Amino acid sequence: MWLHSLKVAQLLRSAACLHTNQPRSYLNHLVLSLQNKLLVYKAILKPIWTYGVQLWGSASNSNIDILERFQSKVLRIITDAPWYVPNTVIRRDLKVSSLRQEVRNYSVTYRHRLDDHPNSLAKSLFQGPAPNRRLLPCRSGN
DSSP: OHHHHHHHHHHHHHGGGGGSSOHHHHHHHOOOOHHHHHHHIIIIIHHHHHTTGGGGGGSOHHHHHHHHHHHHHHHHHHHTOOTTSOHHHHHHHHTOOOHHHHHHHHHHHHHHHHHTOSOHHHHGGGSOOOOOOOOOOOOOOO
16 A cells, blocks of 8 residues: 555656646556546646636636646546547536636635735725826817
């Protein structure tokens, strides 16, 4: 049992190379069950893309789409799903929420934490944009 745990820990440490260009070949050669491959995703890859996710409210849709494609590719590789299986089915079967839903959840949690913060400046971060106080152009020749 201890040897098996040590081997899984070693595989998890070496899974840090998943950010390279060869995640497909690495994940396909892992001799792990689907649950353990999903654990590798949740323990190593998900924390990487969720770092700073509370601030992604201002990120463009194209940048979020890039990360969503990455999530879909990794989940498809983990499950060894064929091309015709939709990504929504894969996420539903693995009980993994979509990236946009994760962003929403983290943002709501962050906002609630800021509402309860003792610092008044931190509370004012989500009070909405400041009014546009632009000067009107001067019109000459009345």
